[in-house]
Amino acid sequence: MEKIIDENKQGTTLITEANATNTRKLFIESYGCQMNFSDSEIVASILAKEGFNTTQNLEDADLVLVNTCSIRDKAEQTVRKRLEKYNAVKKINPGMKVGVLGCMAERLKSKFLEEEKIVDLVVGPDAYKDLPNLIAEVDDGREAVNVILSKEETYGDITPVRLGGNGVTAFVSITRGCDNMCTFCVVPFTRGRERSRDPKSILDEVNDLAAKGYKEITLLGQNVDSYLWYGGGLKKDFKKASPMQQATATDFAKLLRMVATAQPKMRIRFSTSNPQDMTEDVLHAMAAHQNICNYIHLPVQSGSTRILKEMNRQHTREEYMALIDKVREIIPDCGISQDMIAGFPTETEEDHQDTLSLMEYVKYDFGFMFIYSERPGTMAARKMEDDVPEAVKKRRLTEIIDLQQKHSAYRTKNFVGKTVEILIEKESRRSDAHWSGRNSQNTVAVFPKEHYKVGDFVMVKINDCTSTTLLGEAVGYSENQE
Ligand code: SAH
Ligand code: F3S
Numbered sequence: 001m002e003k004i005i006d007e008n009k010q011g012t013t014l015i016t017e018a019n020a021t022n023t024r025k026l027f028i029e030s031y032g033c034q035m036n037f038s039d040s041e042i043v044a045s046i047l048a049k050e051g052f053n054t055t056q057n058l059e060d061a062d063l064v065l066v067n068t069c070s071i072r073d074k075a076e077q078t079v080r081k082r083l084e085k086y087n088a089v090k091k092i093n094p095g096m097k098v099g100v101l102g103c104m105a106e107r108l109k110s111k112f113l114e115e116e117k118i119v120d121l122v123v124g125p126d127a128y129k130d131l132p133n134l135i136a137e138v139d140d141g142r143e144a145v146n147v148i149l150s151k152e153e154t155y156g157d158i159t160p161v162r163l164g165g166n167g168v169t170a171f172v173s174i175t176r177g178c179d180n181m182c183t184f185c186v187v188p189f190t191r192g193r194e195r196s197r198d199p200k201s202i203l204d205e206v207n208d209l210a211a212k213g214y215k216e217i218t219l220l221g222q223n224v225d226s227y228l229w230y231g232g233g234l235k236k237d238f239k240k241a242s243p244m245q246q247a248t249a250t251d252f253a254k255l256l257r258m259v260a261t262a263q264p265k266m267r268i269r270f271s272t273s274n275p276q277d278m279t280e281d282v283l284h285a286m287a288a289h290q291n292i293c294n295y296i297h298l299p300v301q302s303g304s305t306r307i308l309k310e311m312n313r314q315h316t317r318e319e320y321m322a323l324i325d326k327v328r329e330i331i332p333d334c335g336i337s338q339d340m341i342a343g344f345p346t347e348t349e350e351d352h353q354d355t356l357s358l359m360e361y362v363k364y365d366f367g368f369m370f371i372y373s374e375r376p377g378t379m380a381a382r383k384m385e386d387d388v389p390e391a392v393k394k395r396r397l398t399e400i401i402d403l404q405q406k407h408s409a410y411r412t413k414n415f416v417g418k419t420v421e422i423l424i425e426k427e428s429r430r431s432d433a434h435w436s437g438r439n440s441q442n443t444v445a446v447f448p449k450e451h452y453k454v455g456d457f458v459m460v461k462i463n464d465c466t467s468t469t470l471l472g473e474a475v476g477y478s479e480n481q482e
Contacts, residue, residue, distance in 0.1 A: 019048055026052040027061035028163075031079055032069025034220055034271065035191075036102055038171040040067045041160035043101065043128050048161060050132050058089050063097050063135065065121075068104035070186045072373035076104055080116070087118045097138050099123060103190035107377075110145045119143075125176070125191050126150035129158075149177075149192035151234050156201035159208070166426050168215050168455045172205050173197065174255065175221030179235060180274060182301075183312045183379035184344060184372065187222055194235040196227050199250045199258060206259055206266070215423055215455055216267035219259070224270045225277035227252040253281035260289035265480060267423060268292045269442070272299060275323055276314035283330040291480075294331050295365075295442040298323075299339035303358030304351035307344055312379065317358060324362050335411075335441025338367040340400050343393030345372070345384035352396045356403055363407040365441060366468065369400050409467035412443060419461045420445065420470070421478040424454050445470035457481045 026047055030040045043065065044054060055061055064086055069075040079100075086098050099121030100112055106124035113119055120138045123131060124147035137144040154176055162170060178187050179194040206217055221227065230241045230249040238246070250258075252270075260268050268289070273282075273296050286292045302308055305316040315323075327334050340355060371393045374386045388396075420439040428434035428446045435449050437458075446469055447460050457478040464471040 019053055022048065022051045022053040024052045024062045025055040025060050026063050026065065027055050027058050028065040028067070029082075030067040030102075031082075032067070032071065032075060032103065034171055034218070035173060035176075035222070036067045036069060037163075038160065038173050038220055039102065039125060039128070039155075040065075041163050041171075042155045042158050043067070043131065044163055045158055045161045046128055046131055047135075050135065054163070058086070059093055061093070061096055063099065065099045065101055068100055068102040070103035070107045070190055070375065072370060072375075074373065079104055083116050083118050090118060097121065097135075099134075099138075101125070101128070103186065106147050106149070106190040107186065109147045113143050113145070121145075122147065124149065126153045128155070129153070150195075151193065152195060152232055154195060154197035154201075156197045159205070166454060167213060168423065168425050170209050170214050170217050171220050172202060172209070172217050173220045174202055174224060175227050178222035179226070180223060180314075181312055181379070183310065183383075184301075184341065184375065186375040186378055189377055191222065194223065194226060195233065196229045196235065198232070199229050199255055202255065203258060203262055206263055210263045210266055213455065214266070215457070216269065217259075219255075219268070219270040222272065223274045223277055225252050225273050225279065225282060227255055229255075251279075251281075253279060253285045256282065256285045256292060257289065260285070260292050264289075264291055265482065266291060267440075269295065271297045273297060275300065275320050278323060280326060280330070283327060286334075287330050293440045293442065294333055295335040295337075295440060296327060297337045297339075298327075299368075300358065301339060301341045302344060302347070302351065303355035304347070305354075307347055307351050307354075310346060310380075310384070311341075311344060317354065321358070321361060333441065335365040335443065336362060337442070338362070338364045338369075338404075340367060340369045341372050342369065342397040342400055343372045343388035345380060345387055347372075347388055347396075352399075355396075355400065359400070359403050359407065363410060364404060365411045365443060366408050367404045369397060369404065371397050405467050409465075412465040412467060412470055415439070415443065415462045415470050416465055417462065419459050419475060421480065422447070422458055422460045422474075424452060424456045424458060426454060439470070443470055444468065445472060447472045447474055450474055 030036045068079045090096050097120045098118050101123050105122045112122045122145040126149050127146035130146045134144040175196045177192040177194040230245040374381050422437040422445045424435045424437045428436040434446050436446050457480040458474045459476050459478050460472040461475050462470045462472040
């Protein structure tokens with residue numbers, strides 16, 4: 001479960017190479033989804049031009065920025081705890097200023113300043129280019145807030161500084177916002193309407209990463225399959241575009257083909273796919289390009305058609321199963337993962353059984369499973385009572401997790417005896433004599449280092465496995481190795 005960085009994980013501090021002329025120190029940390037981590041790289045890039053070098057020492061910081069997540073109540077509580085810590089540090093470093101970025105900033109707006117005395121600066125996800133002005137205000141002793149959401153901002157013109165990474169894998173954001181309005185989800189409120197980034201700026205970024213030695217990119221968006229570039233602007237305004245713009249538009253399948261063709265030696269991944277927007281054309285693009293990884297994160301949230309309807313997910317249980325059949329037909333060895341929510345309002349025991357039976361049908365490689373958390377302002381919060389008792393939610397979640405563990409074990413066992421291509425990303429967490437990397441299906445493999453190094457594509461014979469990890473030995477470089 002290395003792919004998605006959940007809020008339970010301690011926020012990651014980001015460091016950049018120091019610029020000798022910069023004099024101020026920025027401590028920036030991120031919570032929540034991959035998009036937040038990617039955004040923090042954009043913020044660090046903007047502030048590097050404003051005289052800030054990053055530091056890993058909170059105590060040294062002139063400016064502390066925390067990129068926040070609102071997806072579940074627990075995510076917000078984690079950030080509140082972090083603010084308490086900043087408060088303690090401020091007692092020994094009184095000049096330190098504190099800014100809140102991301103989804104909580106957007107959700108709470110200037111209320112943040114009232115609720116948390118430590119906060120000087122509140123900046124929403126579309127307002128990062130305004131940071132230089134906002135910081136100038138704070139320097140003058142005023143509080144500063146910008147939470148305006150944009151119809152156009154994609155930060156396509158900003159080259160992110162790659163922070164704290166391994167130099168091998170990188171995120172490239174391709175869309176911002178979400179138009180789906182799932183009734184449980186706060187994202188459309190905190191990240192605004194959906195817009196796509198110019199494919200040319202995406203290709204430039206990918207080519208630049210390749211030139212710097214990166215070997216794998218993940219195209220990022222709340223709903224990547226909905227990607228649509230017709231010259232800029234909101235997805236919902238596509239209908240108003242000129243016939244010429246409409247005819248020459250780039251959709252996600254086309255973008256995938258462009259990126260895969262431009263860098264045939266690079267692995268391409270993408271996240272997240274929403275079932276109703278995933279086209280067969282995307283599956284054919286995946287099948288046609290060996291370098292597009294055979295892996296789809298395809299959240300379903302529930303196996304009950306009635307609950308899916310209440311969630312405003314735009315498909316039924318049967319349609320989702322038909323999509324899974326299509327995936328398996330076009331890409332037989334595709335890894336598939338899920339997100340599930342246990343205890344959505346009105347969920348009955350029968351609905352829950354539908355979720356378990358859907359899982360049996362798909363046998364996901366892995367998944368991210370959550371208890372429903374009511375989010376203020378969402379349709380579910382306004383129209384539905386959060387009526388499933390906490391104990392029932394917990395029990396259902398445990399059943400979902402237990403079943404997933406069984407399926408993960410089944411999937412990893414399928415690789416035993418096979419030889420798979422692994423891109424080496426880092427040292428194994430358990431042993432400094434072993435490398436860790438992932439196969440095309442996004443399953444982690446661990447094997448003895450020998451003479452190989454980070455960034456190598458190697459063929460690994462899988463001899464054993466746990467429910468989440470493949471264990472093996474390298475038998476040589478893959479054809480992909482330069
Ligand atoms: N499309 C997005 C989804 C972001 S939210 C993406 O890029 O992944 C990630 C997951 O959090 C969702 O798929 C859902 O399973 C879960 N989630 C969202 N809102 C939630 C809520 N109110 N309570 C519990 N889980 C939630
Ligand atoms: Fe949220 Fe649904 Fe969009 S889960 S991010 S509203 S696809």
